[in-house]
Amino acid sequence: MSKRSIEQVDMAPEAQAQAGPSSASVSPAPTPGSGSGSESSEIALLQIPQKRFYRQRAHVNVFVDHELDYPKSPSAMDWSVHYPKYFTSPNAEQQTAATALDTAVTGEGQAKDTKKVEWADVGCGFGGLLMALAPMFPDTLMLGMEIRVSVTKYVNDRIAATRQAQSLLPAESTDRVPGEYQNVSVIRANSQKYMPNFFERGQLSKMFFLFPDPHFKNRKQKARIITPGLLAEYAYVLRPGGILYTVTDVKDLHEWMASHLNAHPLFDPIPTEDLKDDPILEAARTATEEGKKVERNKGDKWVACFRRRDDPVD
């Protein structure tokens, strides 16, 4: 395997100086001494994982069968593995009645199993968007979908370490963030194949396609993550009124995505002006690892957002 086929870790010097790629503003990497006694040393031992230990080919073939796990239908999906605060495990039935009662509500006394994943970051890469949005919208369950094994593992470890660090912080610590990252998770999935297996019709209110692989060559364009066929699936899982965000630094890809979305009967373009104060679009443009790289290289960013139309009346 050539060296160039391995993802090169491109980190800003300030990010390298930290424990990992996450920026200090979105990742509550605990400061040594923020707790007391053994608790603070325990927290100090926790490190946000470092990207360079999760080497991975830069691209995978999205048409190859990757032996992916996916549920037969959305109702067969066990979300408790991803959001244990919000879902009871299917194995809970085997517990005693008393224990089952304990696990039927969240720490805040809300009934479990009442929420659904609402936002999907499709091709989430190293998870920067999710880590930025999770504390901003602590009541919204958001999921990253990523096809590459090591990259998914990195995001999974990043979320686990961040959750653990949060749980060890003293209640009064200013490093504690709303939701403590319990509302964010990642799944290894080929979103060009199994989207309706994970989500019910109209389940999602936001879908993000940020800096997707450009597949420049003409004969490779069929592998792009936005195509007329795939838009039908995205329209199926996105609810009417929901928003699909695209951001890229490749003008040709931007035009391709916008033209297919404009041509689709279930999407309406949203003038960028209408979203100029939207903190979610701001995060979508700036919080992902690719978005940061483009910024460092002073590249252009092209944005196109679309609202899911109401279903046509029969």
Ligand SMILES: C[S@@+](CC[C@H](N)C(=O)[O-])C[C@H]1O[C@@H](n2cnc3c(N)ncnc32)[C@H](O)[C@@H]1O
């Ligand atoms: C260029 S990276 C951008 C990552 C991230 N959105 C960002 O802005 O930093 C594109 C990502 O999409 C992932 N990807 C490509 N095709 C995919 C698919 N069919 N399903 C899930 N992930 C996919 C790739 O593995 C890669 O991590």
